[in-house]
Amino acid sequence: MNNFPKTHLHSVEKASALDSKVRLLLQNPRRILRKIIHPGMTVLDLGCGTGYFTLEIAELLEKKGKVIAADVQKGMLDVLILKLGNSELQKQIQIHNNPENTLNLTEKVDFIFAFYAFHEMKFIDNITNDLQKILKTETNILISEQKFHVSKYAFNAIIQKLENIGFEVYKRPKIFLSRTAIMKIKTQTPVILYK
Ligand SMILES: C[S@@+](CC[C@H](N)C(=O)[O-])C[C@H]1O[C@@H](n2cnc3c(N)ncnc32)[C@H](O)[C@@H]1O
Numbered sequence: 032m033n034n035f036p037k038t039h040l041h042s043v044e045k046a047s048a049l050d051s052k053v054r055l056l057l058q059n060p061r062r063i064l065r066k067i068i069h070p071g072m073t074v075l076d077l078g079c080g081t082g083y084f085t086l087e088i089a090e091l092l093e094k095k096g097k098v099i100a101a102d103v104q105k106g107m108l109d110v111l112i113l114k115l116g117n118s119e120l121q122k123q124i125q126i127h128n129n130p131e132n133t134l135n136l137t138e139k140v141d142f143i144f145a146f147y148a149f150h151e152m153k154f155i156d157n158i159t160n161d162l163q164k165i166l167k168t169e170t171n172i173l174i175s176e177q178k179f180h181v182s183k184y185a186f187n188a189i190i191q192k193l194e195n196i197g198f199e200v201y202k203r204p205k206i207f208l209s210r211t212a213i214m215k216i217k218t219q220t221p222v223i224l225y226k
Contacts, residue, residue, distance in 0.1 A: 038153050041080065043106030049080050057207040060087035064144075067173060067213070070095040072141040075165070077101055077134075077158075078148025082111035082124075088144065089123040099136065101127040134161035143172040147209075149189045150181045156192070163196040168216055172198060175211040186210040 041049070048054075060083060068074060068091040076085045079100040088098045102108050105128050115121050129135045132154040143162065152158050162172075172193060176186050190200060190212060198214035205211070 038151050040104060040151050041147075043104055043110075046081050046107060046110050049083050054083070058209075060084050061091075063204075063206060064088060064091055067142060067144075067171070068092065072096045073138065074098045074142045074144060075101060075136070075140045077143055077145040077162075078103075078151065079111065080107045082114060084144060084146055085111060085124060086114065086120060089120040092123050094119075094123065096141075097123050097125055099125045099127050099138070099140070101129050101134065101136070103129060103131045132157050134158055134165075136161065136165055139165050139167050139170075141167060141170055143170065145172065146175045147177055147180075149174060150176050150185065155189070159192050159196050166197070166216065168218075171213060171215050173204075173211065173213045175206055175209045178208050178210055181210060183210065190214075 064084065064087050068088050070091070070093040072092060073096055074088050074092070076082075076088060076098055079085045079102050082100055085098055085100045092098065100108065100111060108126050108128055111124075112126065115124065127136065131152075134157075149155060149158075174189060174193065176189070181189075193214055194217075197216050197218065199217040200212045200214050202213040203211060204213065
C-alpha cells in the first residue's frame with residue numbers, strides 16, 4: 032500500500048483479543064450496527080476476523096438477507112465457524128476465504144462493513160477495484176480504523192481510495208478510540224441506509 036505504514040495481519044494467535052469482554056463494553060456490536068443493518072440486506076463483513084460483528088449482523092437481519100463473512104485468514108474463519116456451531120444463524124452467514132490480492136466475489140451487496148480491516152490490506156487497490164464490481168447504486172460502506180494504529184492522514188488516504196470508486200462520506204459516527212466514516216455512492220440522490 033503506497034504511502035501507508037507497513038501492513039501486517041492481525042495474527043490468529045491473538046484472535047481472542049478481538050472478542051474480549053472489555054471490547055464488548057467499549058465497542059458494543061449491537062450499538063454500532065443497529066442503525067445500519069436492516070432485515071433483507073446482503074452485507075459484506077470485509078475482514079470479519081473471528082466474526083465479532085458478523086454474528087450481530089446476522090441477528091439483525093432477522094432471517095431475511097445474508098452476511099458474507101470474508102477474511103484472508105482461514106484460521107480466523109475457523110474461529111467463527113466454531114462459534115456458530117449448529118446455530119440457526121448459519122443460514123444467514125456465507126463464509127468466504129478470499130486471497131489477499133482479490134475479493135473474489137460477484138454478488139452485489141447493500142452494505143459493506145469494514146472494521147479495522149483496510150489498514151491491514153497489502154493490495155488495497157485490488158480490493159477497492161473488486162468492491163466496485165459488487166456495488167449497487169444504493170450501497171453504503173462503513174469504514175472504521177483504530178486511532179492509535181491509523182493516523183488521520185492514513186485514514187483520509189483510505190477514504191480517498193473509496194472516493195475514487197464512487198463513494199462520498201455522509202456521516203462520521205463516534206466509535207470509541209476509532210476514526211469512522213459512512214459513505215454512499217456519490218452520483219445518486221441520497222439513498223441513505225443509516226437510519
Ligand atoms: C484487526 S482484524 C478485525 C476483525 C474484525 N473486523 C473485528 O473488528 O473484530 C482485521 C482482519 O482483516 C483481515 N484482512 C486483512 N486483509 C484482508 C483482505 N485483503 N481481505 C480480507 N480480509 C483481510 C485480517 O485477516 C483480520 O482478520
